[in-house]
Amino acid sequence: MDKIVSLCRRRGFVFPSSEIYGGLGSTYDYGHYGVLLKNNIKARWFEAMIFERDDIVALDSAVILHPRVWEASGHVEGFSDPLVDCRTCKLRFRADKLEDSQCGRKPSKRPGEFKECDLTEPRQFNLMFETTVGPVQEAGSKAFLRPETAQGIFINFKNVLQIARRRPPFGIAQVGKSFRNEITPGNFLFRVREFEQMEMEFFVPPAEAEQWYRYWIEQRLDWYLRYGVRRSRLRVREHGSEERSHYSRGTSDIEYLYPIGWSELEGVANRGDFDLKRHTEFSTTKLEYVGPDGERYVPHVIEPAVSLERIIVAVLADAYDEEVVGERERTVLRFHPQIAPVTAAILPLIAKDEGMVSTARRLYEELRKRHAVEYDDNGAIGRRYRRQDEIGTPWAFTIDEQTLADDTVTIRDRDSLAQERLPIGGVRERLGELLEQDWQTPKPD
Ligand code: ATP
Numbered sequence: 001m002d003k004i005v006s007l008c009r010r011r012g013f014v015f016p017s018s019e020i021y022g023g024l025g026s027t028y029d030y031g032h033y034g035v036l037l038k039n040n041i042k043a044r045w046f047e048a049m050i051f052e053r054d055d056i057v058a059l060d061s062a063v064i065l066h067p068r069v070w071e072a073s074g075h076v077e078g079f080s081d082p083l084v085d086c087r088t089c090k091l092r093f094r095a096d097k098l099e100d101s102q103c104g105r106k107p108s109k110r111p112g113e114f115k116e117c118d119l120t121e122p123r124q125f126n127l128m129f130e131t132t133v134g135p136v137q138e139a140g141s142k143a144f145l146r147p148e149t150a151q152g153i154f155i156n157f158k159n160v161l162q163i164a165r166r167r168p169p170f171g172i173a174q175v176g177k178s179f180r181n182e183i184t185p186g187n188f189l190f191r192v193r194e195f196e197q198m199e200m201e202f203f204v205p206p207a208e209a210e211q212w213y214r215y216w217i218e219q220r221l222d223w224y225l226r227y228g229v230r231r232s233r234l235r236v237r238e239h240g241s242e243e244r245s246h247y248s249r250g251t252s253d254i255e256y257l258y259p260i261g262w263s264e265l266e267g268v269a270n271r272g273d274f275d276l277k278r279h280t281e282f283s284t285t286k287l288e289y290v291g292p293d294g295e296r297y298v299p300h301v302i303e304p305a306v307s308l309e310r311i312i313v314a315v316l317a318d319a320y321d322e323e324v325v326g327e328r329e330r331t332v333l334r335f336h337p338q339i340a341p342v343t344a345a346i347l348p349l350i351a352k353d354e355g356m357v358s359t360a361r362r363l364y365e366e367l368r369k370r371h372a373v374e375y376d377d378n379g380a381i382g383r384r385y386r387r388q389d390e391i392g393t394p395w396a397f398t399i400d401e402q403t404l405a406d407d408t409v410t411i412r413d414r415d416s417l418a419q420e421r422l423p424i425g426g427v428r429e430r431l432g433e434l435l436e437q438d439w440q441t442p443k444p445d
Contacts, residue, residue, distance in 0.1 A: 001259040004316050005188050007331065011391050013037065013341075014189065014312075026185035026193040033391050036341035036372060038196070038308050041315070042175055044338060045198050048223050049173040056171035056200060057164050061152025063177060064133065064143050072282035073151050073275065074246070075128060075144075082122035083183050086111055094183045095122035100260070101184055127180045129193075145179035150303060152176075153201045154275045157287045168289055168299045169212060171202040178307075187260050189309035196308040203289075203299035206273070209249070212302045213270040217252050220266055220304045224254070228336035229318050232445040233257040234265075247274035249300075256314040265314050266306035273298040315339060319392060321443055325417065328382075333392030334415055334441050337434065342393040343371045344431055347384055349400040351377035359424070360399040363409070367428060371435075389414060395434065397427060415442045 008014040012031035016023045030038060049056050070076045082095035089104035093111045102108045103117060112119055129145040146152065153172045160172055178197045185191045204212045217236055224234055239251040250270040255262045276287040276298050290296045319333040337343065344367065348360035357377060364375040374393070376384050381398065388396055398410040408421040411430070422430060 001188060001317075004259070004313075004320055007320070007333075007390060008034070008188075008316070011387075013391075026182065028189055028192060033341040034312075037312065037315075037335075037339065040339045040341065041308055041311055042196075042198070044227060045175070045223075046173070048219075049171070049200055055166075055169060056173050056202075057160060057166065059153055059156055059160070059172050059174045060176060061149065061156060061174060063146050063179075064131065065146060065152060065155070067143050068282055069151050069155060069279075070128065070144050072278045073154075074278070075147060075151075076126075078246070079128055079147060080124040080126045081183055083125035084111070084122050085120045087118040087120065088114075088116050092183055093119075097184060125181075125183060127182065129179045129181050147180050148178050148305070149174045149176050149197045149199045150201060150275070150305065153199070154279055154287070154301075155283075157203070157276060157279075158285060161289065167291070169202060169204040169208065171200050173198075173200040175308075187258070187313075189313050190258065190260070190263070192309055197305060198308065199303060199305040201271075202302040204302060206297060206300045209270055209272070209300040209302065213250050213268065216302050216304050217254070217268045220254055220268060220306075224265075224314075227315075227339055228334075228439055228441050229256070229314060230441060230443065230445050233314075233318060235262065237262075245269070247271050254306075256310075256317075258313060259317055265310050266304060268302070268304045271301040271303055273300050275301060318441070318443070330386055330389055332389040332414060334443060335392040335394070336439050336441075337394040338439075340392045340394055341372065342374045342388070342391060343395070343435065344373045345384070345388045345393050345396040346373060346375045347381065347396055347398045348377050349381055349398055355404045356399045356401075359403055363397065363399070363424060363427060367431065370428070371431060385412065395431070399424075 011033060013034035015029045015031055017027040017029045018024045050058055083092055084095045085092050091104045093101045098111050101111050103111045103114060105114055111117060128147050131143055131145060132141045133143045134141050153174055160166055175196065175198045177194060179194050182191055182193050185193055202212060202216065221234060221236065225231060233256055235255050237253045237255050244251050248269050249272045252268050253264040254266040256265040280287045288296055288298045319335045321332050321334055323330060346360050346364040348356035350356055364373060367373045385396060394414045396412045403409050403424065407424050409424050409427060410419050410421055412419045
């Protein structure tokens with residue numbers, strides 16, 4: 001994990017937030033490559049959820065919803081984790097995660113392991129961030145930052161049913177920020193207080209719920225495999241009945257073998273009819289499906305939910321590699337080409353050679369209309385290749401003396417390091433073809 005964090009910082013993927021003020025420890029800012037990586041992952045998720053199917057529509061609901069939404073959903077009453085305080089070191093821990101926590105004293109141990117540790121009894125701590133709506137703080141002005149995007153979907157069920165003219169089974173997908181006042185944030189982006197969720201609520205006839213639940217576990221697992229995550233690092237863990245939320249009729253975590261061990265990457269839940277029924281009760285608006293022949297029922301809901309942050313840590317861990325080439329060590333991020341922040345680098349071999357520079361610039365301008373490409377003429381070519389390896393750029397096109405003589409360029413492959421020449425006029429088409437090809441990581445399982 002330390003190596004990934006340091007690479008992310010060095011290459012400007014992710015910075016600790018508010019660093020010049022000493023940092024906040026629980027939020028992060030994304031730099032240029034981090035934004036590109038995040039946007040690509042989001043785009044692949046959107047493609048799989050919306051563009052490749054006929055039965056899911058998009059939504060972008062507000063962060064601040066009517067406070068009653070969170071009463072109906074059960075969050076006001078029950079969205080809490082058990083908290084313990086240490087009277088000695090004054091730190092707070094999640095009672096159910098003491099194994100993963102570190103005491104404030106040195107050498108660090110688990111809370112409770114020092115004889116001086118003095119832990120309180122666990123008490124429930126609500127994870128929702130409170131805020132005030134409007135200029136005056138008064139009764140009724142209290143609101144919350146959403147801790148999940150799902151509720152924004154449930155309260156729009158009727159709108160989508162009527163206006164988008166859908167009938168179950170159909171889904172509503174949304175990507176957006178969620179906020180949780182986590183007791184112990186940490187492990188880089190894995191547990192943060194502000195994160196971007198990608199959730200999809202799939203409304204189905206009650207009798208089909210179990211079948212769709214299994215279907216979505218498979219679909220989501222396949223999505224990770226499609227984008228190159230190693231199969232051996234993924235597993236599905238089904239929750240036992242004691243672990244499930246009160247509304248859940250079945251929950252499975254898709255876990256990834258993070259540097260911290262197997263942990264939840266994505267959750268797939270069969271939420272039954274809990275949410276629509278509760279919002280019907282609290283809002284008095286009937287949230288149900290009425291068919292053309294008069295049949296009516298409250299659909300059941302299957303929900304795959306994940307954060308971009310957890311995917312980013314998984315993808316980085318899966319892609320990170322070090323190898324010795326010749327005498328040199330190189331660090332390389334072996335991203336799937338459709339996820340890599342930069343698809344190709346355009347490199348004139350000699351920055352002072354006007355012919356090479358103008359040819360390279362022309363190629364760059366042509367390619368950037370369609371692809372995320374980067375032009376770089378700064379430093380020795382070996383250093384430039386290593387820089388592109390570290391940000392995970394799958395291909396580099398180099399313009400050299402021969403280019404000026406015969407209009408060919410070299411293409412260098414990030415993973416195999418193979419180099420071959422091709423006509424400069426065929427680069428755009430070649431890049432398009434390469435991007436379409438199936439890709440598998442060369443990293444061993
Ligand atoms: P955990 O048990 O790890 O706290 P959870 O089961 O409460 O997670 P869910 O409520 O199921 O998480 O949230 C759905 C998804 O949102 C998770 O699978 C995870 O990908 C993501 N997620 C939840 N909390 C965080 C967080 N604090 N930071 C980053 N991602 C998060």
